[in-house]
Amino acid sequence: MAPFGSLPQTPGRVLGCCAICGEFVGPQSASIGPGIRAADIFKSSTEWKQCVQKQGYVSGHISELEKVYLRHPWLWAWLYRAILYEPSTDKFRLTGVGFAREAPNGLIQVPAARDHFYICLRLKEEDGIKLTEAFPLGITWARSSQWATQGYPIHERCWTLTTRLLDIRLVKGHLKEFTRALQREWFGMRHYEGDVIEVLRDTDYWGRWLGVCRMAGGLIGIFYMGAFVVPVGKSIHSLFQPKDGTTFVPPFMRFHKHGIKGLGTPVDAPRFFFNGLDAESAAKWTATLTASPVNTDRLANDAYSTLPWAYLVLEDVLTLAKEY
Template sequence: MSHSGRRAYVNAFPACNLCGESIYSFSTGVFEIIRRNAPKDMNIFSQHNRRIDGRPTVLDEVHFDEMWTWSCTFRVPLSLVTVSFNPFDTSDPEETFHLSGVGELRPRQEICLPQDDNQIILWNYQSHLQNVFPTPKLVSMLANALTFPMHERCWHLMTQILDVELIKKNTKIFAHAMCQPLLLRRPVSNPGRFHTVVAQSELFFGLPGRFRLTPTAFRGMGDEDPSHMPRDFRGADPLNDSYVDKVVAKYASKYTKQREKGSEPTWQPSIPTHTMSRRSQGTFRPRNVFLPTELILNIAGYLEHHKDIQNLLSVFPHWHPMIPDSYWRRRFIDDNCLNNDQFPPEDALDWQHLYLNSDRLLRPSLGWRNRQRILSQLQGTKVRFLRQLKRKGE
């Protein structure tokens, strides 16, 4: 669906504070969208008069085929002590924070989230009671607070990069790390826009409709260059893209056929032809540099991106066969925050080829490209979080 066509079906809301894209509301309701995209045999939610509830982990099994529908669910860090929290002011060490559960934005711009971080609450659009709410009790108390929403998909990927318990124990620092780019470029006094707040029984925690950020402002902060980030892939679900599985299966099948034909390439490590000395006796020749496999793996481990490893091996090409497939498999999974159990064993395919050429092989997948974009954004949050956590311990 084109960007212009998408606007006819959804209402744009403020940005996710992790990836910078909007959190959207669809007139059909998130539950119906999830039900359409979930495996047919999954009984994932319990229905009540005005709500549908379940566990956030059920979303881990779903791939949203319709563009932008992945962005409908979100959660926020909740302040449990004071409603006047300013994430840019770290002077109050007594402030405690709690991660909310997962909720949705309604087309009428109402927001509600469960307090339990292991719960997801969605509106039951088929109920005749869906527009009947108790009197909002928290609007006046929370009118001056700021909301820092984040997509549930982005939060899931964040927990693959950082230990979730470490984040929960230091949620205020995490909220501050999310907001760090804005601190340098824009005053916090900008209120954003207001939305109606609903507090429904004890299952919901009403939130202020005062959002910190919009997608335009997020991109204007310089965290990403819009001219180099076409929008055609941003609406694709970054999780559970079947294209990745198809590529892996294709190369596993190809590898198996080569092995059956006896044409599997056999790599043999080169043998040093001379003894190296501490002082060079002549012109430096990279091909004469031989190191133990363990040391080569340690060097590669310090390199964060597969392109860096490609550059390393272009200088020392004879190191290629010295790195086992188990290492390449682990790097492919860890670098892309994938599930280890969904991929075949190390001897099933040429993992080195797949890892070093993943940009080219997986580029047709819009979901994969969106995943890489989000992961690059999350790395910045991770760096700020760990830096501020270190300062706290000093």
């Protein structure tokens, strides 16, 4: 790894795109959310506000990011980690989670410890926080021996989503094969404007990758627990509605002033949604639920027939009839 401050900067040169989803890492992603500034991320929680006022930065274990709600969802694209590559040793290494520069300088600059995150507007090493840096590479670029340390930036959310599907221990243990698999998948696509599911849906390729890692495949992780499997052509709303056109309100939902055309809120969520958890955990997750409108968008993309899924039927589900 290159020590922090050891590589020449290139002001104005951006980090480029996420090696998994192909979208920009950093401020360029804010073009769809004008007015977003880097400092806005510290408004995400009272604790973060206090931390930045006291010490000028926020840091901690990456598990804390799972609990954070960002007011501006575009800021998730500013949080990234990297897979670093050192040509001299032909070794790959995973970094921690950093925050993209509002004024980019052409370098990946993130915590060296892969289980930690560090968010600071004026980037510098702090006590107990060791940073590393590298030249960013696009996933479709050839690696160069002229750069001592180079890396592939990846959105933290894309990394989390991918490693839930493919098993985080497997990916961490085979970073070289994982990076090679991503490169071949992107080169094999007709264009580079996909999304996470588009990249991961090639079951034949990822099956070969598992073979390289000496894994037979099978059920290697749980992606969703207790999810509605909405058939192609239906929406979450139509899934529950009678075929005769009448409107049915599920027992776990309540609608308010504008009826079914307005916002709905959960009814007795601990019983309907979290009945497999203890009371304390159920109460905790119930507190995260919010009001939402009816989702009438019909599913057009048939991901079920291409993704390597296994379905487990939960016998104690209360939101769906047994016939479903």
